Amino acid sequence: MKGFYNQILKINLSDKSHQIEPVADELLERYLGGKGLATHLLLKNNPPGVDPMSPGNHLIFITGPVSGTPIWGSCRYGVYTKSPQTGFYAESYSGGTVADYMAKTGFDAVMLYGASDDPCWIEVSDQDVFFHDAGDLWGLDTFETEDRTKSWIKENRPDAKKCGVVCIGPAGENGVSFAVIENDYWRSAGRTGVGAVIGSKNIKAMVFWGSQKKEVANQDLVKKYVKDVAHDAKDDAGVQAYKSKGTPMMVDIMSNVGSFPTHYWHKGEAAHKEKINADALHERLDVTPNACLKCFIACGRLSVVKEGRHKGLKIEGPEYETIYAFGGLCEVDSIEEIAYLNDICDRLGIDTISAGNLAAFAIEAARQGKIDYDIDYGQPDKIAGLLKEMAYRQGIGDILSRGIKAAAKEWDMEDQAIHVKGLEPAGYDPRVLKGMGLAYGSSPRGACHLRATFYKPELSKMIDPDQIEGKAEMFTEWEDRLIIFDTLILCRFYRDLYPWEELATMIKAVTGLDLDRDKMRLIAGNISNATRRFNIREGLTSEDDKLPKRFYKEVLPETQKIITEEEMDRLLKDYYKVRGWDETGVPPATS
Numbered sequence: 001m002k003g004f005y006n007q008i009l010k011i012n013l014s015d016k017s018h019q020i021e022p023v024a025d026e027l028l029e030r031y032l033g034g035k036g037l038a039t040h041l042l043l044k045n046n047p048p049g050v051d052p053m054s055p056g057n058h059l060i061f062i063t064g065p066v067s068g069t070p071i072w073g074s075c076r077y078g079v080y081t082k083s084p085q086t087g088f089y090a091e092s093y094s095g096g097t098v099a100d101y102m103a104k105t106g107f108d109a110v111m112l113y114g115a116s117d118d119p120c121w122i123e124v125s126d127q128d129v130f131f132h133d134a135g136d137l138w139g140l141d142t143f144e145t146e147d148r149t150k151s152w153i154k155e156n157r158p159d160a161k162k163c164g165v166v167c168i169g170p171a172g173e174n175g176v177s178f179a180v181i182e183n184d185y186w187r188s189a190g191r192t193g194v195g196a197v198i199g200s201k202n203i204k205a206m207v208f209w210g211s212q213k214k215e216v217a218n219q220d221l222v223k224k225y226v227k228d229v230a231h232d233a234k235d236d237a238g239v240q241a242y243k244s245k246g247t248p249m250m251v252d253i254m255s256n257v258g259s260f261p262t263h264y265w266h267k268g269e270a271a272h273k274e275k276i277n278a279d280a281l282h283e284r285l286d287v288t289p290n291a292c293l294k295c296f297i298a299c300g301r302l303s304v305v306k307e308g309r310h311k312g313l314k315i316e317g318p319e320y321e322t323i324y325a326f327g328g329l330c331e332v333d334s335i336e337e338i339a340y341l342n343d344i345c346d347r348l349g350i351d352t353i354s355a356g357n358l359a360a361f362a363i364e365a366a367r368q369g370k371i372d373y374d375i376d377y378g379q380p381d382k383i384a385g386l387l388k389e390m391a392y393r394q395g396i397g398d399i400l401s402r403g404i405k406a407a408a409k410e411w412d413m414e415d416q417a418i419h420v421k422g423l424e425p426a427g428y429d430p431r432v433l434k435g436m437g438l439a440y441g442s443s444p445r446g447a448c449h450l451r452a453t454f455y456k457p458e459l460s461k462m463i464d465p466d467q468i469e470g471k472a473e474m475f476t477e478w479e480d481r482l483i484i485f486d487t488l489i490l491c492r493f494y495r496d497l498y499p500w501e502e503l504a505t506m507i508k509a510v511t512g513l514d515l516d517r518d519k520m521r522l523i524a525g526n527i528s529n530a531t532r533r534f535n536i537r538e539g540l541t542s543e544d545d546k547l548p549k550r551f552y553k554e555v556l557p558e559t560q561k562i563i564t565e566e567e568m569d570r571l572l573k574d575y576y577k578v579r580g581w582d583e584t585g586v587p588p589a590t591s
């Protein structure tokens with residue numbers, strides 16, 4: 001089918017062999033590639049109940065049909081596996097430049113299984129697959145790993161003009177359950193611990209290069225489409241906001257509605273918000289907007305600290321979620337210090353959302369005398385020390401490295417831990433934005449803000465955040481459209497520019513398929529059912545869709561808001577119904 005190479009690369013790490021397998025058009029028509037194809041492959045290949053850190057767990061890198069084309073927002077790849085953080089379905093996406101190089105290798109997906117006996121890095125190109133010894137890379141941080149592998153390719157592969165690298169830091173090597181896979185220094189497949197899975201297979205990095213070019217169904221239509229989208233978006237307020245302020249603009253937006261999680265989810269606003277918001281970032285750091293390939297929004301902030309003890313520190317970020325995790329939950333009141341903690345996480349290769357949540361949880365544990373550890377809110381150096389202990393699994397870092405569920409159990413704090421299925425939420429309090437409660441509960445990967453990005457319609461008053469009745473219908477339509485984003489693998493921040501009709505034109509131009517909204521929703525529904533089946537096979541029940549009890553009981557002081565257990569049960573019940581699942585959240589046997 002156009003938009004695809006119709007082949008996947010399967011790499012057996014145990015005997016260091018590989019084979020190329022064809023992918024039938026019927027499968028791509030059913031699932032559209034991306035998340036759909038990955039879920040199908042996981043269901044087919046992963047042994048039920050497999051230990052996520054064992055050789056039997058498969059790890060799949062995938063690009064979508066739009067990857068490698070000029071479509072805006074298309075330079076993105078997905079990683080899929082069984083998560084060591086949740087024990088359920090794992091999906092994580094990253095931007096930057098790598099997806100373009102992956103697309104040039106001539107494969108729609110690269111599937112890893114087994115485990116290497118010794119540390120290695122893998123070179124995947126359109127010419128061959130090579131396993132390289134990574135003994136000299138083991139222990140290095142993500143930046144050095146990327147530099148060294150890129151240099152090797154430059155020196156030894158005259159055919160590779162450039163390459164894309166994904167890699168792990170020490171956290172991934174050490175099996176930290178929230179380790180990331182990183183690329184382009186600062187971009188990460190950040191959630192659900194995909195870095196721990198690849199680390200458990202002794203793979204330090206993957207390098208992609210090639211010169212394959214995907215055929216699209218209608219090159220002229222693709223060109224026109226790309227031109228029209230850029231033209232129409234020129235004065236779009238959302239695009240301008242992301243371009244001028246980046247995701248840190250959310251600090252003010254969320255604080256204004258009392259939904260900026262602070263003091264480990266005990267408050268909805270930080271007293272020091274002016275010190276950590278987008279204005280603070282742009283005043284106190286030297287900031288240049290930065291974009292992934294094929295993007296005119298440029299939400300990234302290439303930031304250099306101008307003054308103080310971190311003068312000269314350069315990162316892309318901090319993003320809103322990192323600011324919320326360290327500036328809100330841990331109450332670090334300086335944007336430079338948040339940038340410093342962000343840099344540590346990037347180098348060690350850990351997810352900033354989970355790391356910030358766990359640090360704040362440890363602060364609570366220390367305050368309550370549950371652990372004998374010297375740390376408190378607003379202490380960046382102590383938090384930095386704890387991040388390193390997590391990555392190297394030292395002291396209390398060892399229990400934290402196993403994730404929030406393990407730490408809460410060990411410290412007898414299960415009633416206080418904030419997570420769904422073992423994944424900590426992003427920076428949107430569901431007591432204020434109740435649709436985010438449904439998002440956190442229903443997402444197959446745990447408390448995820450991205451599967452439906454439902455904060456958007458709730459904040460922009462497309463629907464009342466307090467509304468329960470009828471919310472599941474709108475939520476499911478948002479989720480369905482974004483499932484299609486994840487099959488094509490598109491950046492979320494193009495969501496306002498790609499309503500259903502635009503997606504239909506894009507799909508027609510790239511693949512030749514004629515899909516209207518109903519047909520796309522059917523595909524999305526099939527994918528949603530498949531992910532649910534994967535999770536049920538791994539032991540999930542509707543109890544796992546519930547929110548942490550604190551959200552039902554503990555009122556936010558600024559707004560007096562709460563989400564009741566009855567409200568959440570109703571949202572879930574309605575959601576199951578709209579999805580066509582039974583009352584316990586089980587999808588029909590075949591669909």
Ligand code: SF4
Pocket residue numbers: 073095096290291292294295296297298299300491492493494
């Ligand atoms: S909007 Fe941001 S994340 Fe999305 S493609 Fe552009 S730079 Fe990358």
